[in-house]
Amino acid sequence: MPQTLTQKIIARACGRTTVKPGEIVTVNVDLLMGQDASGPRRWRPRLEELNAKLWDPSKVVVVSDHYVPAVDAQSAEILNISRRFARDYGVKNFFDMQGISHAIMPERGLLRPGMFVAGGDSHTPTAGAFGCYAAGFGATDTTAIAITGETWTTVPETIKVQIDGALGPEITAKDVMLWLCREMGMENSFKSVEFMGSTVSAMSMSERLVMSNMAAELGAEAGIIGVDEITIEALKATGGDYEGAEAWVADPDAHYYKTVTLDVTKLGPQVAAPHAPENTDDVGAFAAVKVDQCYIGACVGAKLEDLQMAASVLRGHRVSPDTRLLVAPATVRVTEQAAADGTLATLTAAGAILLPSGCGACAGMGAGIIAEGEVCLSTTNRNFQGRMGHKDASVYLASPYTVAASAVTGHITDPRELRTSTRNAA
Amino acid sequence: MIIEGRTWLFGDKIDTDVLAPGYAMKLSPEGLAQHCLEAVDPDFAKLVKPGDIVVAGANFGLGSSREQAAISLATLGVGAVLAKSFARIFYRNAINIGLPVVAIDLTQEVAPGDILKLDLAAGTLTRLKDGYHRELQPMPPHIIDILEAGGLMAQLKQKRGL
The missing domain is CATH 3.30.499.10 (Aconitase, domain 3)
Incomplete structure (x- = not known):
């Protein structure tokens, strides 16, 4: 059965070859990200209450980016909670005041195409630019993932967003996404979006990150771009793992919930x-x-x-x-x-x-x-x-x-x- | 699970910054809850009573992943949120903390202050003053399991024999 990239990644994460939209499946999470507002601060009391450890500290990333730098005693304490958590629970991928999680993960080579990424932040879909299924979760969901390495998900329908044409001077992925928010609205809940077409193929990785990031504004759970040479070059440049990466593309005859077609040739700011x-x-x-x-x-x-x-x-x-x-x-x-x-x-x-x-x-x-x-x-x-x-x-x-x-x-x-x-x- | 309370009526796109404003996020859950929905109804946090029911339009809870959006409603004692549709993260968060959320469009049917009775097990909604009645979409069994356990943490505790 031909599948969208969304389906392929979820199928792999639940140990199957295919999944269908609407199925409820339990997936193994490949990477869990928690930030200072919704991660360790919420996880620790719950882990202690459950007498639990992290299922695999090597698959957990902690980034302090919300309350940085501390401006009062409360925010300083929140940052200390993250530091103590990383130390006590063995989280090596801890980024303390190094920047925003969604920019850190691609920059530090932590993403691998085909991953199922769960993040305690609504802009987690950013990682979709690297051919990952990446979605935001709340603190109780991420606590459960931190302990078990698993979560449930309903396999979403996939919306194909086909974008073609050359962008004019000073026209960016941001302009495309703002326009798309108007065209598609913000209520694409429980749907995954896959961006493709000549415009997307021509975009740098930085611009692709904008596309996937703002899938969150469309209300979509994920915004995914298939792997190509630009993805692989970005993985090489950041020390990421690119072996077999080229497999993470949608099947050409996959079934989509709907297709949205855009011609950006005349798009202005x-x-x-x-x-x-x-x-x-x-x-x-x-x-x-x-x-x-x-x-x-x-x-x-x-x-x-x-x-x-x-x-x-x-x-x-x-x-x-x-x-x-x-x-x-x-x-x-x-x-x-x-x-x-x-x-x-x-x-x-x-x-x-x-x-x-x-x-x-x-x-x-x-x-x-x-x-x-x-x-x-x-x-x-x-x-x-x-x-x-x-x-x-x-x-x-x-x-x-x-x-x-x-x-x-x-x-x-x-x-x-x-x-x-x-x-x-x- | 039976919930009975007064209706609070809101429109479309009630987002997480309206439910749990960033500037109040360092406060305790009780302190943060006092700012819940203040941008659209400054009296809500003061006047809402335990068991009251929030009725809203489309895409309720869009925006941030902050669980405090759902926790603030629960902290104020809101018994359930009945919206035309929900944003995915908010929907999961609400279930995970044991706040019932049901996708149903009542914004044209009910008025603020109407007393509604919600029977989740039977899948029914009734307005007490005139018997107005609606059937609810059945919830998936694994979601009912989480709600009946009292939320995801409580369910994890059970599974771990605590």
């Missing part, structure tokens, strides 16, 4: 208005919106390539005195690379304010929170009411190009227009 990623329109629809804060951060929007996109716009410009530009690189390794290649210097020369790596303002927990009535334009992935601070603040979402261009003007700006006006002035 997209912006999502408050308070949902599906409130998306062309950037021009928001040209009058003044922004108090521009934020480049989060797992989805502060990887090295994202910072490079912003730097390419900001080179030779200054951040408008009417706004502020905050940059929180996704990982410390991104900071290191951006420092080495000059990207950071470009950003700071333009007046950007550097923040520590972590979930930060995106999760409403770290530096960069906004006040009542303030407007933020952000490279992050969701803009629910109250998420980035006050419930009566407004968060708009866009690509790093658009956020950087808007930082220069102080209002939401098409990055292509900024380039044109700069050329004309020169």
Whole structure:
């Protein structure tokens, strides 16, 4: 029976050759990720109550990224809970203030195509860019996985998202995903999405991570991209395991729940208005919106390539005195690379304010929170009411190009227009 | 399992930041619960009573994996959430902590304050004032097992002989 990639991975994880949508199966989890907000802090009391150990510490990753760096005694204690947990339970893959889990796992070569990845965070689907089935789970589910190495799942229907055409200059995976949120809505619950087509094939791994990351905003449980040369090159570059990786692609005649077809040839920059990623329109629809804060951060929007996109716009410009530009690189390794290649210097020369790596303002927990009535334009992935601070603040979402261009003007700006006006002035 | 309480009515897309705001996530479960739904109804946490039933529209619980979204409702004593549809992680979280969640669209049928009686075993819902009646979709047996054990932790304890 031909199968989608989703089915193939779940079948392998439950020790079968095929599975059908709707079946309830028990799977062996290949990798469990817990972060400081929902992992060790929630796991430890429950493990102690059950007198249990981790089923396999080598398959557990702990990342402290939500409450970093500590800003008060409570957050400092939460970080210590993670440190003690990693030590006492033998977790070697512990990343303490090294960056955001969804950027750490690909960067450190922890993902292997075909894996069933369970993460205590809703953006766990990011790992789908490496041909993994990766889904978010709550703290009780992840506790049960930590003890048994197993969980139940209903085999989801798979939606095929076929994306073709060449993206224009300064048009990114972020624009594609914001557009897709509007086209598909955010209620694709209990469905897996598989991205394919010439646009996806041409995307770098950094851009593919954006696609899979924002499958969460579609409401999908996973957002998977089949393995190709780009996947294998990324695995080689990060010390990941790529043996047999090329097998993790969907069967050509697999059955899909539905197919969504997009032609991105004419796609312009997209912006999502408050308070949902599906409130998306062309950037021009928001040209009058003044922004108090521009934020480049989060797992989805502060990887090295994202910072490079912003730097390419900001080179030779200054951040408008009417706004502020905050940059929180996704990982410390991104900071290191951006420092080495000059990207950071470009950003700071333009007046950007550097923040520590972590979930930060995106999760409403770290530096960069906004006040009542303030407007933020952000490279992050969701803009629910109250998420980035006050419930009566407004968060708009866009690509790093658009956020950087808007930082220069102080209002939401098409990055292509900024380039044109700069050329004309020169 | 029988749940009887007053209806609280909400719309579509009640997300996890509305149920458990990030800025209150360091508080105790009781402290966090006081902020539950405040962005859409500032009085909810103050006025909700044990057993009350939350009725909502589509995609309830979308967003974060934070289990506190479900725990906050349970901490306030909410007896069940009846929504047109649920986001997957919230749905699992609610079952795992023993909060009954049923996919049913009642937003056009009931009014705030209506007293509803939910019989999960029989799969029925009744409005007391006029006997309005609905059949519920049967739950998969393994989900009923978790709810009857009192949640996933309680079930794990049983399995481990604790």
